[in-house]
Amino acid sequence: xxxxxxxxxxxxxxxxxxxxxxxxxxxxxxxxxxxxxxxxxxxxxxxxxxxxxxxxxxxxxxxxxxxxxxxxxxxxxxxxxxxxxxxxxxxxxxxxxxxxxxxxxxxxxxxxxxxxxxxxxxxxxxxxxxxxxxxxxxxxxxxxxxxxxxxxxxxxxxxxxxxxxxxxxxxxxxxxxxxxxxxxxxxxxxxxxxxxxxxxxxxxxxxxxxxxxxxxxxxxxxxxxxxxxxxxxxxxxxxxxxxxxxxxxxxxxxxxxxxxxxxxxxxxxxxxxxxxxxxxxxxxxxxxxxxxx
Amino acid sequence: xxxxxxxxxxxxxxxxxxxxxxxxxxxxxxxxxxxxxxxxxxxxxxxxxxxxxxxxxxxxxxxxxxxxxxxxxxxxxxxxxxxxxxxxxxxxxxxxxxxxxxxxxxxxxxxxxxxxxxxxxxxxxxxxxxxxxxxxxxxxxxxxxxxxxxxxxxxxxxxxxxxxxxxxxxxxxxxxxxxxxxxxxxxxxxxxxxxxxxxxxxxxxxxxxxxxxxxxxxxxxxxxxxxxxxxxxxxxxxxxxxxxxxxxxxxxxxxxxxxxxxxxxxxxxxxxxxxxxxxxxxxxxxxxxxxxxxxxxxxxxxxxxxxxxxxxxxxxxxxxxxxxxxxxxxxxxxxxxxxxxxxxxxxxxxxxxx
Numbered sequence: 001x002x003x004x005x006x007x008x009x010x011x012x013x014x015x016x017x018x019x020x021x022x023x024x025x026x027x028x029x030x031x032x033x034x035x036x037x038x039x040x041x042x043x044x045x046x047x048x049x050x051x052x053x054x055x056x057x058x059x060x061x062x063x064x065x066x067x068x069x070x071x072x073x074x075x076x077x078x079x080x081x082x083x084x085x086x087x088x089x090x091x092x093x094x095x096x097x098x099x100x101x102x103x104x105x106x107x108x109x110x111x112x113x114x115x116x117x118x119x120x121x122x123x124x125x126x127x128x129x130x131x132x133x134x135x136x137x138x139x140x141x142x143x144x145x146x147x148x149x150x151x152x153x154x155x156x157x158x159x160x161x162x163x164x165x166x167x168x169x170x171x172x173x174x175x176x177x178x179x180x181x182x183x184x185x186x187x188x189x190x191x192x193x194x195x196x197x198x199x200x201x202x203x204x205x206x207x208x209x210x211x212x213x214x215x216x217x218x219x220x221x222x223x224x225x226x227x228x229x230x231x232x233x234x235x236x237x238x239x240x241x242x243x244x245x246x247x248x249x250x251x252x253x254x255x256x257x258x259x260x261x262x263x264x265x266x267x268x269x270x271x272x273x274x275x276x277x278x279x280x281x282x283x284x285x286x287x288x289x290x291x292x293x
Numbered sequence: 294x295x296x297x298x299x300x301x302x303x304x305x306x307x308x309x310x311x312x313x314x315x316x317x318x319x320x321x322x323x324x325x326x327x328x329x330x331x332x333x334x335x336x337x338x339x340x341x342x343x344x345x346x347x348x349x350x351x352x353x354x355x356x357x358x359x360x361x362x363x364x365x366x367x368x369x370x371x372x373x374x375x376x377x378x379x380x381x382x383x384x385x386x387x388x389x390x391x392x393x394x395x396x397x398x399x400x401x402x403x404x405x406x407x408x409x410x411x412x413x414x415x416x417x418x419x420x421x422x423x424x425x426x427x428x429x430x431x432x433x434x435x436x437x438x439x440x441x442x443x444x445x446x447x448x449x450x451x452x453x454x455x456x457x458x459x460x461x462x463x464x465x466x467x468x469x470x471x472x473x474x475x476x477x478x479x480x481x482x483x484x485x486x487x488x489x490x491x492x493x494x495x496x497x498x499x500x501x502x503x504x505x506x507x508x509x510x511x512x513x514x515x516x517x518x519x520x521x522x523x524x525x526x527x528x529x530x531x532x533x534x535x536x537x538x539x540x541x542x543x544x545x546x547x548x549x550x551x552x553x554x555x556x557x558x559x560x561x562x563x564x565x566x567x568x569x570x571x572x573x574x575x576x577x578x579x580x581x582x583x584x585x586x587x588x589x590x591x592x593x594x595x596x597x598x599x600x601x602x603x604x605x606x607x608x609x610x611x612x613x614x615x616x617x618x619x620x621x622x623x624x625x626x627x628x629x630x631x632x633x634x635x636x637x638x639x640x641x642x643x644x645x646x647x
Contacts, residue, residue, distance in 0.1 A: 191346060192379035195366040196393035196444055206392070210383045 181215025583635030
């Protein structure tokens with residue numbers, strides 16, 4: 001903060017600081033506080049607002065805990081998001097390693113272009129592309145049938161489709177932190193490990209992954225949060241059997257008309273996601289500040 | 294257990310670039326062998342070919358009389374010490390040292406025991422649980438050596454490992470490396486661009502220039518009997534006087550130069566009438582007039598402690614350097630004067646110009 005004042009002088013620095021504070025207060029703090037307030041109040045007709053029944057309670061959260069279907073979807077969303085993070089990691093780690101340590105500068109720029117350009121396109125459209133690819137009479141089934149791998153079309157939409165769509169959607173958020181981390185690894189460390197007789201998997205396990213730990217944790221946290229809060233992919237690529245918790249929240253708000261219960265559901269999701277993230281970081285012994293970098 | 298290393302006509306091309314051409318030499322088991330040359334001369338390429346990181350485009354590498362073609366670095370009886378040392382910063386010292394054993398499936402207790410033994414060897418007992426970042430430069434250096442020795446290599450390859458250290462520590466580590474090599478008996482192949490390092494530590498030295506092997510000899514031999522003009526100029530300081538050979542006899546040659554006829558030992562193939570250069574070391578020059586006299590204008594004198602270096606210029610503009618022992622400083626000519634120096638013919642070498 002002292003730097004800020006030194007660089008821009010008192011007036012301008014104060015303006016910057018107040019803008020940041022206003023942003024935080026109006027756009028982050030206030031809506032969240034309102035959401036907590038909503039979540040704790042019962043859903044009442046306008047006439048009863050401020051009346052004797054309009055008091056704080058945990059009824060809305062307890063409703064989620066006792067409602068079997070919602071609870072199951074909630075838990076599934078959490079573990080499926082973890083699965084998305086894990087799958088994205090499996091896909092991205094080898095690519096990131098190749099890009100950071102093996103690719104020539106020319107190959108690297110082509111690879112970066114290939115992963116970044118799709119992200120110029122809106123997420124809904126990208127998911128729609130998967131919708132088309134995975135359609136029952138879509139190209140994927142046609143190709144698989146054409147080469148004789150399957151006899152009848154497969155219904156990809158559902159859990160598999162949601163997973164594929166999400167892994168694709170969040171590749172960049174996993175790839176770049178890991179790439180950044182591995183890129184700073186001195187090549188001679190890999191050579192030294194190899195020279196000492198270490199097989200490739202052990203070199204990764206003992207040298208590369210510990211070095212890239214913060215990047216991997218960052219990627220996993222990003223991907224997990226994005227997946228848990230994702231709406232488009234499950235809505236487009238899912239089936240009635242693969243409902244995502246965000247869809248339930250949406251329903252409470254816009255179809256059930258019960259903002260209070262919706263807010264309670266959203267709050268629960270937020271709290272549990274935060275808990276998962278903090279525990280993960282704790283397990284991997286990574287600081288929140290490393291992730292922020 | 295130490296191995297011989299034989300390079301049999303090896304060459305290496307990177308695309309159109311020729312890094313190493315037709316290099317052959319044999320390193321004896323247990324020898325401290327250095328490869329000396331300026332940066333870009335191909336010495337690191339040779340080391341990486343011996344280690345197995347590069348496959349030579351021509352020729353063979355034999356270690357312990359076994360052809361190494363097709364074997365990776367992890368399959369060769371060599372261990373390398375990298376210029377950057379390449380210690381694993383996230384592992385404690387003892388795990389670093391035992392990493393090669395871990396890769397070979399040795400159990401944890403046995404690994405720890407071996408690491409402690411090696412720590413004793415490098416006089417770092419009790420440092421096993423520190424992290425590499427907590428050690429000084431010299432200590433890290435020793436840990437890198439212990440890590441390489443842990444896999445009991447037949448040949449230890451060292452890629453300018455002392456270049457990051459300051460002068461005092463470097464001189465100390467020279468002695469330590471030399472002692473360690475004698476104690477372990479492992480063949481050392483040591484890469485350096487620092488000629489004093491190569492001369493001080495090695496049993497034999499190979500001098501490289503522009504991808505070509507210039508000479509393989511003992512340090513003394515290199516200094517006294519350089520085989521090529523490059524070696525004469527690169528190893529140690531020298532004064533070069535160009536001319537034409539006018540007489541040869543009894544292993545001596547006379548060179549007619551702009552400074553008059555000068556005599557020196559004929560080295561290699563020389564013939565009368567050939568363009569040649571006479572090389573004489575600064576310490577061989579004595580102030581005064583004798584049989585072989587050089588006249589030059591003295592520009593300045595740098596006092597270095599044990600001796601003073603007199604810098605001057607020949608009439609044709611070439612540089613002259615003479616080393617006058619501090620005990621004889623009274624004889625040294627004053628800067629700004631014209632002075633004479635003479636030398637004994639057996640202290641000068643005559644080489645045909647390349």
